[in-house]
Amino acid sequence: MYFDIIYCYAFVHHIEYLDALFFEISRCLKRGGICRFLDDAYSPIWQLMKNTLIKTLQLCSHKKSGISPENLSATQKGSYRKGEIVQIVQIMQKFEFMSYLFERICFSASMGGRGIIKLFGGSDYLIRGGMPIMKGLDNWLTRESHFMRENLTRFIWEFDK
Numbered sequence: 044m045y046f047d048i049i050y051c052y053a054f055v056h057h058i059e060y061l062d063a064l065f066f067e068i069s070r071c072l073k074r075g076g077i078c079r080f081l082d083d084a085y086s087p088i089w090q091l092m093k094n095t096l097i098k099t100l101q102l103c104s105h106k107k108s109g110i111s112p113e114n115l116s117a118t119q120k121g122s123y124r125k126g127e128i129v130q131i132v133q134i135m136q137k138f139e140f141m142s143y144l145f146e147r148i149c150f151s152a153s154m155g156g157r158g159i160i161k162l163f164g165g166s167d168y169l170i171r172g173g174m175p176i177m178k179g180l181d182n183w184l185t186r187e188s189h190f191m192r193e194n195l196t197r198f199i200w201e202f203d204k
Contacts, residue, residue: 045073051080056122057113061134069138072204078140083122084147084198089154090121123198131200140202147195150184152177154196 049072058064068078093101101118110118123131128145135143152174184191 044071045076046071047073047076049076049078051078051082053082055080055082056120057117061131062137065134065138065140069140069204074204076204077201078204079201080199082198082200083117084196085121085124086150086194086196088194089150089196093118093121122196135202140204142203143200144202145198145200147192147198149178149181149197150191150195151180 049068055061055064072078105115132143154177181195185195
């Protein structure tokens, strides 16, 4: 079976062996097909917050909803760093994927969404109402600060076959 589009959301950072993942994507994706990922990016400020300011909240959340060993490991690692992107590109080239795009987005929107979900149980009203404000804040902060651009916590990457 072949697919025109493969979309993955927030799980690739849990995969230890990316060669196996890209082999399967290559096998299942039609020639001319597209693959899109939205995942987490390494953010020094987010890692610091997880280990200090919100550690208690994070531990309570893990206790309440449970956390797998793989998720705990990915949480502690902090997702993709710049050097790992080079490795991903090399793997993608190995499987003859074309047209790569890597882009970092969101800090406030990501943190706001996570906070709303954890504190208020994912209220749609709060998420929909707060996201435009958070996205506007992200746009302003990243326009004004290299530091904030390096701390964007979402990572969009895509490629074509």
